[in-house]
Amino acid sequence: MGSATSKVSLKLMIEPKGGGRVLYAEAGKEFVDFLFYILALPVGTFIPLLNQEMVGSLGNIYDSIANLSTTYLRPNVNKDSLLKPKAYFSSGTAGFPLQLPNVESSRKLYKCCLNVFERKAICGCGSSMSRESKYIGPPSANNPYSSNVGDYVKGEVTYMVMDDLAVKPLSTTSLATVLNKFNVKDTGVLQEKVVDLGVEEVLKLLKASLLSKSVLTDVFLPVF
Structure with missing residues (x-):
């Protein structure tokens, strides 16, 4: 199962005016x-x-x-496949320190005839899919069975993550656009704050991302 195996840092750029808000965060590959x-x-x-x-x-x-009641479910439907779906990520993916806790991962495939499923099930021919199968295909970040899953963006790049979690590479142009959008005339008024993310922060981010358009502010500013 996934876990946050190490801390990842973010540099928050905060506008203190009006109670304070995070304009953006400078982030590395791990957070993106x-x-x-x-x-x-x-x-x-x-x-x-x-x-x-x-x-x-x-x-x-x-x-x-x-x-x-399972009485109402089709014979080949397992409740756990819906209540505890497996994500196709290995917990030891290199360079991917941030993961959600208690997310089960699986890379196993089972087959019968020409059908392949990610769990043991009943095939259309009536037989049990109990034979384990290997996925053969080119490794890529889009392939859920690839060892590269979770390795999406290039390193050695600083990314700008907005308060609503929009992501773009940090550049002079992108910075100028943000400052103009929020009518910030003097960058000297912005406050910098480095925060570390572990399991607790990861769960707060997940929850806030489902409820809010000001995720970084909601999660990190209350601690100041």
């Missing part, structure tokens, strides 16, 4: 990879992590599945 990794996770992994503290009704769908 983590943000992209979130998008690749099955939605069902979010709800247990957040203790169902979500705006909306996804938690109700989760509870409905948990409470539904």
Whole structure:
């Protein structure tokens, strides 16, 4: 299962005016990879992590599945495949220190006839898919069975992560655009603050990303 194996740092650029807000953060590859990794996770992994503290009704769908008698499920449907979906990431992926806790990963495939599934199931021919199969294909970040999953952006680049988690390379042009957007005339008024991310911060970021357009401010400014 995934875990945050080491700390990752962010440099927050804060505008103190009006109670304070994070204009943007300077981030390295590790943090940007983590943000992209979130998008690749099955939605069902979010709800247990957040203790169902979500705006909306996804938690109700989760509870409905948990409470539904197997009498109403098709024979080849396993509840755990919906309630505890597996993400295709190895917990030891090099260069990928930030991961969500308790996210199960799997690289196993099972086959029967010409069908291949990520879990043991009943094939269309009626036989059990119990034979393990290997995926053969070119390794790439888009291939969920590749060892490169979780390794999305180039290193040795500083990225600008906005308060709403929009990501772009940090450059003179992108910085000028942000300062102009927020009507910041003097960069000297901005405060710098370096924060470390571990398991607790990762979960707060995940929750805030589902609820807010000011994620970095909501997660990190209350500590100041």
